[in-house]
Amino acid sequence: MSDKLLKIEDLVVQYITDDGIVEAVNGLNITVDRGKTLGLVGETGAGKTTTALSIMRLIPHPPGKIISGGIELDGMDLLALNEQRLEKIRGDVVSMIFQDPMTALNPVITVGDQIAEAIMIHQKVGQAQASQKAREMLEIVGIPGNRSNEYPHQFSGGMKQRVVIAIALSCNPKLLIADEPTTALDVTIQAQVLELMKSLKVKFQMGMVLITHDLGVVAEVCDDVAIMYAGRIVEQGTLEEVFTEVKHPYTEGLFNSIPNIDDRKEKLKPIRGLMSDPYNLPKGCSFCDRCDYAMPVCETEKPPKIYFSDTHFVECHLYRDQQDFKLKGGMK
Amino acid sequence: MSNKSEVIATENLIKTKKRSQSADVWRRLKKSPTAMIGLAIIVLFLFMALFAPLIADYDDEAIKMNVRERLQPPSTTHIFGTDEFGRDIFARIVWGTRISLFVGLISVSIALSIGGFLGAIAGYYGGRLDNAIMRVLDVLLAIPTILLAITIVAALGASVLNLMIAVGVSNIPGFARVVRAAVLSVKDEEFIEAARAIGANDFIIIVRHVLPNSMAPIIVFATLKVASSIMGISSLSFIGLGVQPPTPEWGSMLAGGRAYIRDYMYIVMFPGLAIVMAVLSLNLIGDGLRDALDPKLK
Amino acid sequence: MTKYILRRILMMIPVMLGVTLLVFFIISLTPGDAASMILGQEATEESIAELREEMGLNDPTIVQYVRYMGDLFQGDMGNSYATGKTVNSEIAQRFPNTFVLTVSAIFLSVLISIPIGVVSATRQYSIFDNVGMIIALVGISMPSFWTGLLLIIAFSLKLGWFPSGGMEGFISLILPAFTLAIASTASITRTTRSSMLEVIRQDYINTAKAKGVTRNVVIRKHALKNALIPAITVIGLEFGILLGGAVLTETVFSWPGIGRLMVESIQRKDTPMVLGSVIVFALAFSVVNLIIDILYAFIDPRIKSNYS
Numbered sequence: 001m002s003d004k005l006l007k008i009e010d011l012v013v014q015y016i017t018d019d020g021i022v023e024a025v026n027g028l029n030i031t032v033d034r035g036k037t038l039g040l041v042g043e044t045g046a047g048k049t050t051t052a053l054s055i056m057r058l059i060p061h062p063p064g065k066i067i068s069g070g071i072e073l074d075g076m077d078l079l080a081l082n083e084q085r086l087e088k089i090r091g092d093v094v095s096m097i098f099q100d101p102m103t104a105l106n107p108v109i110t111v112g113d114q115i116a117e118a119i120m121i122h123q124k125v126g127q128a129q130a131s132q133k134a135r136e137m138l139e140i141v142g143i144p145g146n147r148s149n150e151y152p153h154q155f156s157g158g159m160k161q162r163v164v165i166a167i168a169l170s171c172n173p174k175l176l177i178a179d180e181p182t183t184a185l186d187v188t189i190q191a192q193v194l195e196l197m198k199s200l201k202v203k204f205q206m207g208m209v210l211i212t213h214d215l216g217v218v219a220e221v222c223d224d225v226a227i228m229y230a231g232r233i234v235e236q237g238t239l240e241e242v243f244t245e246v247k248h249p250y251t252e253g254l255f256n257s258i259p260n261i262d263d264r265k266e267k268l269k270p271i272r273g274l275m276s277d278p279y280n281l282p283k284g285c286s287f288c289d290r291c292d293y294a295m296p297v298c299e300t301e302k303p304p305k306i307y308f309s310d311t312h313f314v315e316c317h318l319y320r321d322q323q324d325f326k327l328k329g330g331m332k
Numbered sequence: 333m334s335n336k337s338e339v340i341a342t343e344n345l346i347k348t349k350k351r352s353q354s355a356d357v358w359r360r361l362k363k364s365p366t367a368m369i370g371l372a373i374i375v376l377f378l379f380m381a382l383f384a385p386l387i388a389d390y391d392d393e394a395i396k397m398n399v400r401e402r403l404q405p406p407s408t409t410h411i412f413g414t415d416e417f418g419r420d421i422f423a424r425i426v427w428g429t430r431i432s433l434f435v436g437l438i439s440v441s442i443a444l445s446i447g448g449f450l451g452a453i454a455g456y457y458g459g460r461l462d463n464a465i466m467r468v469l470d471v472l473l474a475i476p477t478i479l480l481a482i483t484i485v486a487a488l489g490a491s492v493l494n495l496m497i498a499v500g501v502s503n504i505p506g507f508a509r510v511v512r513a514a515v516l517s518v519k520d521e522e523f524i525e526a527a528r529a530i531g532a533n534d535f536i537i538i539v540r541h542v543l544p545n546s547m548a549p550i551i552v553f554a555t556l557k558v559a560s561s562i563m564g565i566s567s568l569s570f571i572g573l574g575v576q577p578p579t580p581e582w583g584s585m586l587a588g589g590r591a592y593i594r595d596y597m598y599i600v601m602f603p604g605l606a607i608v609m610a611v612l613s614l615n616l617i618g619d620g621l622r623d624a625l626d627p628k629l630k
Numbered sequence: 631m632t633k634y635i636l637r638r639i640l641m642m643i644p645v646m647l648g649v650t651l652l653v654f655f656i657i658s659l660t661p662g663d664a665a666s667m668i669l670g671q672e673a674t675e676e677s678i679a680e681l682r683e684e685m686g687l688n689d690p691t692i693v694q695y696v697r698y699m700g701d702l703f704q705g706d707m708g709n710s711y712a713t714g715k716t717v718n719s720e721i722a723q724r725f726p727n728t729f730v731l732t733v734s735a736i737f738l739s740v741l742i743s744i745p746i747g748v749v750s751a752t753r754q755y756s757i758f759d760n761v762g763m764i765i766a767l768v769g770i771s772m773p774s775f776w777t778g779l780l781l782i783i784a785f786s787l788k789l790g791w792f793p794s795g796g797m798e799g800f801i802s803l804i805l806p807a808f809t810l811a812i813a814s815t816a817s818i819t820r821t822t823r824s825s826m827l828e829v830i831r832q833d834y835i836n837t838a839k840a841k842g843v844t845r846n847v848v849i850r851k852h853a854l855k856n857a858l859i860p861a862i863t864v865i866g867l868e869f870g871i872l873l874g875g876a877v878l879t880e881t882v883f884s885w886p887g888i889g890r891l892m893v894e895s896i897q898r899k900d901t902p903m904v905l906g907s908v909i910v911f912a913l914a915f916s917v918v919n920l921i922i923d924i925l926y927a928f929i930d931p932r933i934k935s936n937y938s
Contacts, residue, residue: 056839084844091841095840096836098833106838106852107930117838118843167837
């Protein structure tokens with residue numbers, strides 16, 4: 001068995017609408033090792049959720065369509081599987097946690113039944129046994145098992161997210177995709193849920209793709225980091241590599257947008273401008289109109305992929321001729 | 333002084349927003365073939381209503397009995413045939429358009445102005461006033477619309493005026509609820525706060541700011557209600573409680589032709605089709621408008 | 631749950647009182663004199679005056695209303711001006727017929743409309759969906775009295791399969807029930823479709839799919855139950871429209887229900903009978919709405935827990 005749990009190669013996903021074609025994901029490459037956590041970081045609209053839904057094969061079609069590329073999960077070619085095979089994989093091999101716990105649970109079904117459903121589908125057990133397992137799952141995520149007969153509206157936002165996590169982990173998946181699992185929660189609850197996920201990751205020994213726009217969360221949980229911009233990975237490396245040797249100007253911009261607790265007088269340097277119109281991406285580097293280092297070549301040519309180590313690469317023209325180029329903004 | 337200029341500026345802002353919105357809505361509406369078909373049909377009906385005297389002579393063709401020509405099937409002289417009294421069915425349908433559209437529009441106007449007023453103040457002021465108005469409307473809503481209309485006409489007597497009152501009054505609660513909901517949805521928006529902050533009084537706020545911005549659902553509802561009112565009018569006429577013979581009205585034409593369906597089915601065919609076409613066209617427009625105003629609901 | 635139902639029943643009482651008050655006053659606007667109607671044309675001035683006094687017609691409307699309500703609470707809705715029989719007996723005799731007709735119609739509509747609405751939504755923009763929705767819109771736009779006449783022409787006069795009117799056994803129920811069901815079928819189909827469309831875009835549908843739930847189960851178990859909540863509201867409203875439609879359908883098919891009784895009574899200026907019919911209709915409508923609200927609580931746990 002390969003040590004790669006998930007391997008996405010040159011994935012292209014588009015949304016074809018009346019107003020034109022949205023190039024949501026354009027040639028994306030990521031890999032996740034078994035038991036490791038990859039942080040997928042980027043701002044809203046970068047294509048993070050589309051990537052996640054592609055792995056689940058749940059891109060709404062129409063208007064969405066996987067145009068080309070490959071997704072390999074645990075040795076299986078996901079794009080070649082039919083719907084029935086996919087149904088067996090979803091919830092069993094790969095699970096997903098959605099962004100908004102307020103809307104992610106079915107309001108007319110008890111939380112216990114919602115957890116038990118996945119167990120009954122994948123583990124071929126009866127109602128009673130599945131319900132018992134569902135109560136155990138609730139206990140694992142820190143909710144008393146006797147609340148399994150309650151409905152989602154009887155739980156708070158943080159509790160709901162715990163239920164969603166319980167559903168996702170109920171069949172002990174090899175890969176968990178968590179799409180901004182804490183964004184919709186209060187700050188104090190965020191920390192609790194994050195802590196829970198961290199411990200469960202170890203307990204269940206699963207690989208994880210953690211989608212977020214929060215580098216703080218990444219530092220807390222992830223082993224590897226991939227920075228996503230306009231449907232592509234612009235920089236990827238281990239947590240340490242990306243956090244200590246920032247290479248891409250966009251990554252630098254993301255770090256500069258975080259307030260520095262040690263130096264409160266320091267001014268924030270937000271990234272100027274907005275993300276390019278996804279209906280009409282630039283010919284060259286997608287980031288060039290917001291980039292402080294932009295050169296003429298950036299507007300006309302797609303940047304090459306440049307490796308600094310086996311694990312750390314960047315897609316940027318700056319390093320094409322001089323590998324040791326240094327970005328000017330100091331690291332914190 | 334600056335106060336006033338601010339008011340004007342705010343209003344212009346809202347107006348330009350409105351204008352670009354309505355252009356947008358029209359652009360989307362044009363894309364819907366069904367809405368355009370509906371629009372074409374209703375324009376045709378409006379045309380028939382407007383130019384009825386040029387199309388057929390009222391006294392000669394639509395009213396005067398002509399026993400020698402009774403119950404003739406469709407032909408070149410009478411394209412829809414003649415009825416049990418020898419009157420030209422096409423002429424009667426054309427003149428019937430006037431009644432249906434006129435009564436439909438007037439009764440919806442009655443419902444819209446009274447119901448709209450009640451709904452607007454209930455929604456805007458809330459509290460006890462809201463409660464009182466809504467409880468009274470609950471009573472009206474407890475009686476199915478058409479039965480309420482029948483009861484009113486039964487008491488007042490069958491005439492065109494009473495028909496308008498009956499259909500209008502029975503639609504008041506519906507309009508009140510829709511307007512109230514629409515007002516509630518915009519009442520707490522910031523531009524309302526802004527208008528209040530620069531000293532606009534309640535009346536100005538309701539009429540100039542709240543209502544124009546809550547128009548969309550009201551227009552859709554009104555369009556659909558004209559359709560159901562046209563249906564209501566012909567229903568009442570069909571059971572003899574609406575427009576009285578010999579005045580040509582689609583529903584009463586059906587009632588009159590009922591006895592002859594065995595051998596002369598065209599007598600009930602064409603007036604019925606007229607009702608269906610008129611009601612359908614308005615429903616198509618209403619549906620199209622709703623989609624155009626709220627694209628996400630499609 | 632019991633608390634919720636009790637609360638809903640209590641809420642019905644003021645509304646029904648309001649309905650009787652409103653209807654009583656509207657009917658009291660009817661011109662003409664009841665006493666002279668009852669006694670006929672040969673009656674003398676004195677006998678008319680005497681009867682007026684006896685019936686309390688000289689009292690102010692409000693006094694007459696209070697007296698009417700007093701009788702109503704004892705289960706007495708007065709006597710028909712035309713036949714002299716009690717309104718109660720007439721309505722008791724006719725009500726089951728209207729009940730059978732409307733309940734079969736609503737049953738028929740729900741049976742047809744929910745599956746079509748669901749399939750249309752899951753195959754949005756397919757031929758099935760487009761054609762179905764156009765038919766539904768046409769269905770809403772057809773007046774029931776006209777549809778009834780067309781059905782009589784086709785299935786009774788031409789094909790001879792069903793009787794054209796009257797009430798003789800199950801077979802005579804079919805045409806009127808279908809006629810009455812058409813409009814509500816169309817509108818329940820439309821509501822089911824649009825609420826299904828709304829529901830299948832919700833996050834929890836994705837959650838269900840992500841668990842590996844099959845497409846059919848997602849639709850049947852996860853989506854439909856949620857989509858039924860708005861659909862049930864419309865079924866309740868449609869029942870009201872259906873009760874109104876019964877007046878017309880019963881007229882077209884000579885179906886001896888309260889609708890036809892009401893129209894006949896209006897033509898005969900038989901006020902107590904009109905009054906009784908309208909009140910019974912409103913009461914039936916309120917009871918239907920009560921049932922709908924209870925159904926709601928069964929489907930939507932958010933309502934149930936508010937009252938438990």
